[in-house]
Amino acid sequence: MTDLLYQPKPEHKFTFGLWTVGNVGRDPFGEPTRPSVSPVDLVKMLGEIGAYGVNFHDNDLVPIDATPAQRSRIVSEFKRALDESGLVVPMATTNLFADPAFKDGAFTSNDPRVRAYALQKTMSAIDLGVELGARFHVFWGGREGVETDAAKDPVEGFKRFREALNFLCAYVTDQGYDLKFALEAKPNEPRSDIYLPTTGAMLGFIETLDHPEMVGVNPEVAHEHMAGLNFLHVVAQAWDAGKLFHIDLNDQNYARYDQDLRFGSQNPKAAFFLIKFLEDVGYDGPRHFDAHAYRTEDLKGVRDFAVGCMRTYLILEEKARRFNEDAEIQALLAEINTDDGSTASFRGEYSSDKAAALKSHAFDRVGLGKRGMGYERLDQLVIELLLGVR
Numbered sequence: 052m053t054d055l056l057y058q059p060k061p062e063h064k065f066t067f068g069l070w071t072v073g074n075v076g077r078d079p080f081g082e083p084t085r086p087s088v089s090p091v092d093l094v095k096m097l098g099e100i101g102a103y104g105v106n107f108h109d110n111d112l113v114p115i116d117a118t119p120a121q122r123s124r125i126v127s128e129f130k131r132a133l134d135e136s137g138l139v140v141p142m143a144t145t146n147l148f149a150d151p152a153f154k155d156g157a158f159t160s161n162d163p164r165v166r167a168y169a170l171q172k173t174m175s176a177i178d179l180g181v182e183l184g185a186r187f188h189v190f191w192g193g194r195e196g197v198e199t200d201a202a203k204d205p206v207e208g209f210k211r212f213r214e215a216l217n218f219l220c221a222y223v224t225d226q227g228y229d230l231k232f233a234l235e236a237k238p239n240e241p242r243s244d245i246y247l248p249t250t251g252a253m254l255g256f257i258e259t260l261d262h263p264e265m266v267g268v269n270p271e272v273a274h275e276h277m278a279g280l281n282f283l284h285v286v287a288q289a290w291d292a293g294k295l296f297h298i299d300l301n302d303q304n305y306a307r308y309d310q311d312l313r314f315g316s317q318n319p320k321a322a323f324f325l326i327k328f329l330e331d332v333g334y335d336g337p338r339h340f341d342a343h344a345y346r347t348e349d350l351k352g353v354r355d356f357a358v359g360c361m362r363t364y365l366i367l368e369e370k371a372r373r374f375n376e377d378a379e380i381q382a383l384l385a386e387i388n389t390d391d392g393s394t395a396s397f398r399g400e401y402s403s404d405k406a407a408a409l410k411s412h413a414f415d416r417v418g419l420g421k422r423g424m425g426y427e428r429l430d431q432l433v434i435e436l437l438l439g440v441r
């Protein structure tokens with residue numbers, strides 16, 4: 052019964068990157084612990100466990116030095132695997148960080164030849180993604196930053212990044228593609244400092260572009276936690292701005308390197324409020340798990356990891372439903388939000404009369420401060436719901 056309840060279905064829009072389930076367990080101190088699996092076999096596995104889609108970087112699928120003939124063979128084999136497994140490709144991205152050419156950045160490199168090469172590589176990656184059905188192209192600028200501020204003026208960095216995005220928006224329009232861009236922030240790693248380090252910074256930057264309507268964000272749990280932020284608040288701001296185009300779900304301890312842990316595994320309470328938010332507002336984009344299995348795992352462990360991400364999402368989705376239907380929780384919320392109507396005339400649009408009336412209104416300040424809010428009781432009910440005794 053419970054297993055049927057938590058069975059992923061295509062309508063849940065669960066997606067994984069080839070780089071996530073294909074992660075071989077390499078880290079800065081150690082060699083791979085798992086064999087590398089071909090994109091075709093990864094798609095097969097994702098189809099078996101009920102995922103909806105698969106995302107990729109250009110070079111997860113087509114090696115950086117592939118010939119045109121190799122590219123077309125790889126793409127047609129991949130298309131066949133997608134058809135057989137029923138998977139779609141909602142998002143693609145460009146690897147602008149692995150090759151040594153990008154050691155000083157891609158769009159923001161100090162070398163104009165590297166900047167031009169990054170544009171060329173991105174146009175090809177956009178073509179590849181669109182050929183496979185992608186509607187979103189993510190930009191994660193892992194190398195767009197510095198180790199030393201002696202090397203680059205940050206304003207120059209933003210200017211270069213803006214020019215690149217303006218160029219690429221125009222390219223997409225010129226090609227007639229139905230494609231949107233999603234910017235993914237991260238404060239550091241692999242660069243000491245990455246420009247536009249948070250989703251909030253990206254949201255501000257987007258408004259300086261020629262076509263802000265084509266560009267949104269792809270917030271990742273781990274990256275905002277690295278910056279010490281509340282991910283729900285980050286996502287809520289992006290949603291409020293109409294910019295939540297895509298989302299990278301995973302988990303992460305605060306104040307650490309990018310852990311990309313299984314979704315909901317580290318801080319289930321925060322994950323609960325996130326899922327409740329996404330479901331309550333009706334977010335209908337892909338739910339992308341940008342995480343990978345612990346380095347201790349073999350290929351069976353990778354499957355357990357992927358199944359776990361989706362199950363946790365569905366369990367939390369059910370908990371969110373129960374929160375919304377729980378009579379005691381809802382009664383507390385109603386009580387917390389009571390309105391005695393005494394300030395109704397001050398609300399809404401400004402008028403000088405309203406301002407004058409509000410200025411002369413007598414508030415019972417001491418009484419306001421005495422009111423208990425009942426949040427301890429409310430939060431305990433949430434904890435009991437999550438711990439399964441409610």
Ligand code: GLT
Pocket residue numbers: 070108144145189190191235271299341
């Ligand atoms: C890289 C990064 C992820 C991004 C990927 C998209 S690249 O794996 O760690 O967070 O989402 O480019």
Ligand code: MN
Pocket residue numbers: 271273274309310311341
């Ligand atoms: Mn990450």
Ligand code: MN
Pocket residue numbers: 191235271299341
């Ligand atoms: Mn990510």
